[in-house]
Amino acid sequence: MAILEVNNIHAYYGNIQALRGISVTVEEGEIVTLIGANGAGKTTTLRAISRLVNPREGSIQFDGEDLSQFKAHELVYKGVAMVPEGRGIFAKLTVGENLDMGAFSRDDSANIQEDLERVFDLFPRLKERRSQVAGTLSGGEQQMLATGRALMANPRLLLMDEPSMGLAPVLVESVFETIQRINKEGTTILLVEQNAMMAFQVANRGYVLQTGEIVLSDSVENLRQNEMVQKAYLGVE
Amino acid sequence: MLRRLQDVNVLDLVLWVFRAVIIVIVVWGTIATLIENPYPAQTWTETIVAGIAQGSLYALIAIGYTLVYGVLFMINFAHGEFFMSGIMTATIFLAQPMSETGFLDNYPVLSLLLITIVTMTVSVAIALLTERVAYRPLRKAPRLVPLITAIGASFFWQYFFRGLYGSEVKPFPQLASLAGKVSLGGIVILKTHIVVIVAAILMLIGLYGFVMRTKTGKSIRAVAENKDVAALMGIDVDRAVSITFAVGASMAGIAGVLYAIVFRQVHFFMGFIPGIKAFTAAVLGGIGSIPGAALGGLFLGMFESVGPGLFLEGLGIPAPHQLKDVIAFTMLVLVLIFRPQGILGERLAEEKA
Numbered sequence: 076m077a078i079l080e081v082n083n084i085h086a087y088y089g090n091i092q093a094l095r096g097i098s099v100t101v102e103e104g105e106i107v108t109l110i111g112a113n114g115a116g117k118t119t120t121l122r123a124i125s126r127l128v129n130p131r132e133g134s135i136q137f138d139g140e141d142l143s144q145f146k147a148h149e150l151v152y153k154g155v156a157m158v159p160e161g162r163g164i165f166a167k168l169t170v171g172e173n174l175d176m177g178a179f180s181r182d183d184s185a186n187i188q189e190d191l192e193r194v195f196d197l198f199p200r201l202k203e204r205r206s207q208v209a210g211t212l213s214g215g216e217q218q219m220l221a222t223g224r225a226l227m228a229n230p231r232l233l234l235m236d237e238p239s240m241g242l243a244p245v246l247v248e249s250v251f252e253t254i255q256r257i258n259k260e261g262t263t264i265l266l267v268e269q270n271a272m273m274a275f276q277v278a279n280r281g282y283v284l285q286t287g288e289i290v291l292s293d294s295v296e297n298l299r300q301n302e303m304v305q306k307a308y309l310g311v312e
Numbered sequence: 313m314l315r316r317l318q319d320v321n322v323l324d325l326v327l328w329v330f331r332a333v334i335i336v337i338v339v340w341g342t343i344a345t346l347i348e349n350p351y352p353a354q355t356w357t358e359t360i361v362a363g364i365a366q367g368s369l370y371a372l373i374a375i376g377y378t379l380v381y382g383v384l385f386m387i388n389f390a391h392g393e394f395f396m397s398g399i400m401t402a403t404i405f406l407a408q409p410m411s412e413t414g415f416l417d418n419y420p421v422l423s424l425l426l427i428t429i430v431t432m433t434v435s436v437a438i439a440l441l442t443e444r445v446a447y448r449p450l451r452k453a454p455r456l457v458p459l460i461t462a463i464g465a466s467f468f469w470q471y472f473f474r475g476l477y478g479s480e481v482k483p484f485p486q487l488a489s490l491a492g493k494v495s496l497g498g499i500v501i502l503k504t505h506i507v508v509i510v511a512a513i514l515m516l517i518g519l520y521g522f523v524m525r526t527k528t529g530k531s532i533r534a535v536a537e538n539k540d541v542a543a544l545m546g547i548d549v550d551r552a553v554s555i556t557f558a559v560g561a562s563m564a565g566i567a568g569v570l571y572a573i574v575f576r577q578v579h580f581f582m583g584f585i586p587g588i589k590a591f592t593a594a595v596l597g598g599i600g601s602i603p604g605a606a607l608g609g610l611f612l613g614m615f616e617s618v619g620p621g622l623f624l625e626g627l628g629i630p631a632p633h634q635l636k637d638v639i640a641f642t643m644l645v646l647v648l649i650f651r652p653q654g655i656l657g658e659r660l661a662e663e664k665a
């Protein structure tokens with residue numbers, strides 16, 4: 076059974092329709108990527124899954140449970156965490172406090188400590204800057220913090236919204252290495268990206284979004300061969 | 313240099329003149345007073361201590377403005393009524409009967425504790441009710457809407473309690489053990505002022521510890537920065553907002569008890585002026601900042617207390633102490649013009665909502 080099943084959702088901002096029947100399936104252990112141009116509806120899809128946006132139609136099931144019965148703040152207790160668009164770190168809180176907030180939903184302090192070590196192992200930089208105010212971090216460090224914070228919830232499904240956005244090419248490489256590593260350690264990932272080239276290197280399958288609709292879905296091997304994908308997202312003439 | 317002069321516009325010029333006039337008045341008045349030297353040293357120390365005590369009250373009330381602004385970017389003008397409602401209720405149902413039966417003077421500590429608990433409970437209940445009924449449904453409305461609602465809520469509670477308890481001034485009994493003065497290292501201080509200052513310091517330290525160190529405190533700061541992301545962390549934003557209101561109202565409740573101990577009377581309108589003064593203090597210190605609220609309160613209390621005698625007396629103004637509210641609100645206007653971000657904080661922001 077799929078861990079996440081998004082079924083034909085329609086979502087609106089006021090009267091503007093942002094999603095026109097999106098269906099996405101993610102199997103346990105996969106990395107699935109959602110690519111598409113600016114404004115295609117990628118962020119809205121993730122926000123609908125995490126209940127920050129309430130779809131008018133369609134259903135979302137996580138682990139066989141209908142998510143519409145939950146509020147946004149209850150989702151992390153179900154095992155869904157998100158690295159939001161633009162990272163969304165708490166700039167006035169310290170790095171350590173940001174990570175504490177990541178573990179807000181938990182009270183198993185021994186395991187939290189273990190996960191903190193794991194995050195520091197993944198991002199030694201965060202350990203160095205633990206007591207520093209998060210707003211003073213560089214873009215790359217903020218991305219590490221947003222990812223580390225999401226991992227502190229010990230999620231089964233990690234939603235990532237354009238983690239490579241605005242980062243220098245060297246840092247982009249390491250972001251995708253990290254994504255792969257997190258996945259190998261057992262977390263299922265739904266990855267939203269505009270950088271299709273990089274996303275295809277780590278993902279198993281991909282969906283292509285255009286103006287609120289899925290226009291293609293396939294394995295990344297097949298997507299790479301697809302002429303439309305090559306032209307629109309991989310820059311092949 | 314010449315280029316810079318050309319860039320100066322008329323408004324800047326007027327503002328500079330305004331600044332200069334204020335500074336001249338203050339300096340001139342101060343010098344004149346010091347030359348005349350109309351008061352003995354004891355009067356000055358008393359005035360300063362009274363200023364610190366008054367400032368401590370402002371600081372406690374200002375916390376509520378600053379916390380709510382920090383989390384919702386809203387000026388809760390009904391906060392003065394949270395301050396009033398608790399101590400009014402406790403005075404009528406607890407302090408006055410306890411005084412008549414002699415319980416108050418037989419068990420002063422226990423009595424004060426009971427009064428404080430009842431006061432805080434009522435203040436918090438009124439705050440939670442106001443937030444739930446009047447503010448929460450408007451959380452996504454344009455910012456002017458909750459502001460107007462808050463003013464409406466303020467009037468609502470004033471007249472609600474006036475209807476409930478009557479419009480006359482109600483005496484708050486004097487505690488025999490807190491009557492009179494003590495001498496501390498040569499300075500003679502009213503006992504009630506010591507109680508106010510010590511209690512305020514303890515409360516402010518406790519509050520700061522709560523906000524900075526506890527999980528709930530951190531979650532409130534997270535909600536203040538980004539509600540959606542806070543929700544993704546598993547933080548119930550509505551609950552965090554309620555807690556914020558409750559914490560602010562408890563501080564206001566304590567301030568109410570301390571106010572009653574010092575001034576020995578309560579009234580349905582008693583929250584209005586202290587409320588606006590505390591708001592001024594919060595803006596002065598930098599709204600949104602907790603140390604700012606404390607500092608702003610202290611600063612305002614001191615200025616109000618020392619100011620009339622220090623720089624208005626020397627100008628030959630006949631009744632300078634009647635002008636302390638003028639000083640307070642002049643300061644508010646000056647801060648809003650020249651340093652809207654306050655001493656420690658951020659600008660009263662348009663774009664942040």
Ligand SMILES: Nc1ncnc2c1ncn2[C@@H]1O[C@H](COP(=O)(O)OP(=O)(O)O)[C@@H](O)[C@H]1O
Pocket residue numbers: 088091092093111112113114115116117118119120
């Ligand atoms: N808060 C909002 N209010 C109104 N329209 C929005 C809002 N957020 C997104 N939209 C619109 O919804 C559509 C999808 O946006 P989004 O999901 O952010 O796309 P993407 O993440 O793929 O760039 C766009 O047309 C965008 O303009």
Ligand SMILES: [Mg+2]
Pocket residue numbers: 114117118119160
């Ligand atoms: Mg987006």
